[in-house]
Amino acid sequence: MKQRLQYLVSQLFARGVAQYLAVLSVFTLVILIGMNAYFVGLFDEQALTAEGIRGDVDRGFWDSLWWSVKHVLDPGAFAEDYGANWPVLAISLALSVAGLGLLGTFIALVSSTFQKSLESSKRGNSVVIERGHTLILGWNQSVTGILRYFADINYQPRIVILAPVGVQHMQDAIESGRDDYRGLNIVLRSGLTSDAAELQRVALGDAGCVISVAHTRSGSDHPDIGSIKTLMLLDLQRWSGVRPALVAEVTERQNSDIADIAGGRQIPIVSSGEVISRVLVQCVRYPGLSEVYAALFSPRDNNIIVAEYPELEGDTFGSIAHRFATSVPIGFTWTVQTSQGQRTACALNVEPDYDMAADEQLVLLSAETSPSFGPDQNPQVIPATIRNQPRSAVPQNVAIIGWNRNIDEVLQEMNAHAAQGVHVTILSNVTHDEVMAPLNRIGHTLENLEIEVKTGDPVDRQVLASLDPWAFEGLMLLADHSRGGGDADASTIMTTLMLTDLQREMGRALPHVVIELEDKGNRSLLEGRLDADIVVTTELVSRHLAQISQQQVLGAIYRELLSAGGMEIALHAATDYTDSDEAVTFRELTLAAQQRYQVALGIRTDRDGFVISPNKDESWSLGKNDQLVVLAQQIYD
Amino acid sequence: MTTILIVEDNEMNRDMLMRRLQRKGFETQIAVNGQEGVDAAKNDSPDLILLDMSLPIMDGWTAAGVLKADLSTRDIPIIALTAHAMQGDRQKAIDAGCDDYDTKPVNLQRLLGKIEALLSG
Numbered sequence: 073m074k075q076r077l078q079y080l081v082s083q084l085f086a087r088g089v090a091q092y093l094a095v096l097s098v099f100t101l102v103i104l105i106g107m108n109a110y111f112v113g114l115f116d117e118q119a120l121t122a123e124g125i126r127g128d129v130d131r132g133f134w135d136s137l138w139w140s141v142k143h144v145l146d147p148g149a150f151a152e153d154y155g156a157n158w159p160v161l162a163i164s165l166a167l168s169v170a171g172l173g174l175l176g177t178f179i180a181l182v183s184s185t186f187q188k189s190l191e192s193s194k195r196g197n198s199v200v201i202e203r204g205h206t207l208i209l210g211w212n213q214s215v216t217g218i219l220r221y222f223a224d225i226n227y228q229p230r231i232v233i234l235a236p237v238g239v240q241h242m243q244d245a246i247e248s249g250r251d252d253y254r255g256l257n258i259v260l261r262s263g264l265t266s267d268a269a270e271l272q273r274v275a276l277g278d279a280g281c282v283i284s285v286a287h288t289r290s291g292s293d294h295p296d297i298g299s300i301k302t303l304m305l306l307d308l309q310r311w312s313g314v315r316p317a318l319v320a321e322v323t324e325r326q327n328s329d330i331a332d333i334a335g336g337r338q339i340p341i342v343s344s345g346e347v348i349s350r351v352l353v354q355c356v357r358y359p360g361l362s363e364v365y366a367a368l369f370s371p372r373d374n375n376i377i378v379a380e381y382p383e384l385e386g387d388t389f390g391s392i393a394h395r396f397a398t399s400v401p402i403g404f405t406w407t408v409q410t411s412q413g414q415r416t417a418c419a420l421n422v423e424p425d426y427d428m429a430a431d432e433q434l435v436l437l438s439a440e441t442s443p444s445f446g447p448d449q450n451p452q453v454i455p456a457t458i459r460n461q462p463r464s465a466v467p468q469n470v471a472i473i474g475w476n477r478n479i480d481e482v483l484q485e486m487n488a489h490a491a492q493g494v495h496v497t498i499l500s501n502v503t504h505d506e507v508m509a510p511l512n513r514i515g516h517t518l519e520n521l522e523i524e525v526k527t528g529d530p531v532d533r534q535v536l537a538s539l540d541p542w543a544f545e546g547l548m549l550l551a552d553h554s555r556g557g558g559d560a561d562a563s564t565i566m567t568t569l570m571l572t573d574l575q576r577e578m579g580r581a582l583p584h585v586v587i588e589l590e591d592k593g594n595r596s597l598l599e600g601r602l603d604a605d606i607v608v609t610t611e612l613v614s615r616h617l618a619q620i621s622q623q624q625v626l627g628a629i630y631r632e633l634l635s636a637g638g639m640e641i642a643l644h645a646a647t648d649y650t651d652s653d654e655a656v657t658f659r660e661l662t663l664a665a666q667q668r669y670q671v672a673l674g675i676r677t678d679r680d681g682f683v684i685s686p687n688k689d690e691s692w693s694l695g696k697n698d699q700l701v702v703l704a705q706q707i708y709d
Numbered sequence: 710m711t712t713i714l715i716v717e718d719n720e721m722n723r724d725m726l727m728r729r730l731q732r733k734g735f736e737t738q739i740a741v742n743g744q745e746g747v748d749a750a751k752n753d754s755p756d757l758i759l760l761d762m763s764l765p766i767m768d769g770w771t772a773a774g775v776l777k778a779d780l781s782t783r784d785i786p787i788i789a790l791t792a793h794a795m796q797g798d799r800q801k802a803i804d805a806g807c808d809d810y811d812t813k814p815v816n817l818q819r820l821l822g823k824i825e826a827l828l829s830g
Contacts, residue, residue, distance in 0.1 A: 406728070628720070707812070
């Protein structure tokens with residue numbers, strides 16, 4: 073009982089209620105003491121008149137209460153006591169002094185409470201009362217990219233961020249890019265995303281969309297454990313209404329499966345390491361492809377959309393492709409029942425004779441939000457000779473310059489695309505054992521790669537020249553974390569400058585370079601210096617997450633587009649698709665691609681660069697350097 | 710109803726094959742790696758197996774060898790599927806015990822012809 077009482081008292085004080093009660097009690101006591109001056113007969117008639125207790129009300133309790141309260145609240149009232157007898161003067165002086173103390177204490181308390189409230193608000197400790205909001209759980213470099221994406225699409229729902237970092241830290245990061253986030257309504261809260269109570273504090277149950285970002289790697293053996301805990305809580309959550317759109321990021325590919333299990337196999341998982349490594353490797357395989365990915369993930373350009381077209385039921389995929397003049401149908405989705413619930417299945421680049429079923433939705437690449445279709449075009453077969461089915465590109469000799477924790481994922485991805493015997497040279501500050509350690513830990517053997525590790529500083533001109541960069545089919549500059557410190561782009565920028573100078577000095581063009589940057593602000597520094605694909609990986613991952621949060625089926629589509637062994641976006645010589653020296657329409661190229669079981673997505677010409685999803689009836693004069701951008705099954709020699 | 714076991718690690722390829730075969734009246738089972746494929750074949754005795762060759766845990770060539778060496782599964786026809794277009798791959802698949810071979814992208818009419826031929830033979 074005593075302990076219970078002590079707990080209640082301590083809780084009262086912790087909440088600041090007791091202080092107010094104490095002030096109120098003393099206030100009441102002082103007033104009552106003051107009132108006694110009348111009841112013990114200290115006032116004579118003259119004093120009563122002087123003090124305003126003239127009997128207007130009752131010449132008793134209420135009049136004395138008025139007198140006492142007046143002296144406690146207003147120290148100036150003492151001045152009105154001139155001429156009163158000394159006991160009245162003494163009591164009114166005591167009341168005024170007590171009043172000064174009490175009012176001072178009260179003002180201090182109010183000020184302190186207000187201050188605490190402000191501090192609590194700054195710390196982000198208060199409760200969020202929202203419905204239909206977008207909840208971002210966690211904090212890393214991707215978050216600002218996600219916000220930028222949402223600002224670009226004029227996103228209206230309020231965005232609440234709960235992260236295990238200080239609100240000021242988040243505020244500073246957001247303030248530094250204030251112009252990029254114009255129009256967004258952002259609420260910041262500090263707290264653990266792996267704590268159920270904290271998730272309820274940000275109204276998880278009423279959220280309309282939830283994006284869980286990976287915690288920044290800390291060198292832990294289990295860098296994704298925080299994200300996995302969050303996923304377990306999301307899986308246990310009972311939603312008050314419609315289940316929100318969910319997407320979660322983990323950093324490492326090998327954690328994707330456990331994260332999938334933690335989320336009840338109902339939440340799309342994005343492994344940022346996997347996405348980054350796949351895009352980097354794809355760009356090594358198909359120089360220039362970064363522009364296609366940039367268009368694909370851009371909020372303003374061609375996007376992948378999924379829409380219902382019941383009128384097209386029974387039409388073949390081949391004929392549907394020709395009915396959309398300015399969009400490119402790329403596949404179908406449908407719902408599959410599984411033991412864990414429902415799953416959206418997806419098939420891209422389906423055969424031209426596949427007829428659309430009633431329960432299927434069309435997947436399109438389009439710049440329009442609701443693409444419309446026209447009448448059946450029944451295109452003529454063009455006299456194109458299928459010489460050879462274009463093969464997937466696999467460079468046989470690649471140099472990786474720099475090191476970061478994704479290098480094992482990059483090597484695994486290269487291994488998956490290689491048939492055998494691809495030579496990979498790694499130049500960085502780390503040793504062979506350090507490069508191979510993560511692969512050894514997960515027991516991965518790179519049976520198709522021959523790896524040579526050269527330890528040296530990639531920003532040292534002599535070291536770089538001794539690598540003989542011209543000896544390779546492709547170079548990949550990784551955001552270099554081997555030096556420690558926070559600016560991984562520093563080495564990349566310096567190495568790029570060094571390579572540019574080597575190229576100038578030797579008068580020989582370097583092979584194609586893929587450059588990984590973490591800060592999008594550095595892109596403009598490197599553009600145009602080399603024949604290069606520049607991939608800003610933080611932007612890539614954040615756009616990936618933001619898009620999937622708005623359309624969950626994109627998770628499966630992007631996974632397929634980037635993975636080895638399935639469909640891929642490829643660049644093939646336009647001359648593989650047309651024998652004609654005359655101009656050809658994109659419709660004819662679409663048909664030529666269909667004959668090769670591919671989907672024509674766009675064109676890349678020397679003159680126009682990449683043109684994705686051009687009008688089907690637009691004519692193109694294609695030369696030997698021009699390429700067709702296609703969605704194709706990966707085929708290796 | 711004829712049951713076809715699809716052994717394929719790529720989810721999208723698996724979904725597509727399954728859907729197209731189901732729409733043609735086949736019953737389908739799935740396995741996502743070679744070992745799962747061998748286990749499913751032994752347990753469920755499908756009428757035919759479509760076996761991707763590039764599989765995790767146990768590749769398709771090894772799985773085909775295991776299935777053809779086992780009395781309970783040796784008579785199940787196997788069609789190898791591969792995205793590798795080298796001439797030697799066909800012979801390699803046949804040598805491993807596969808009854809036929811097809812390359813990706815899958816042409817369903819061509820594949821159905823091979824399935825019918827093996828089932829009727």
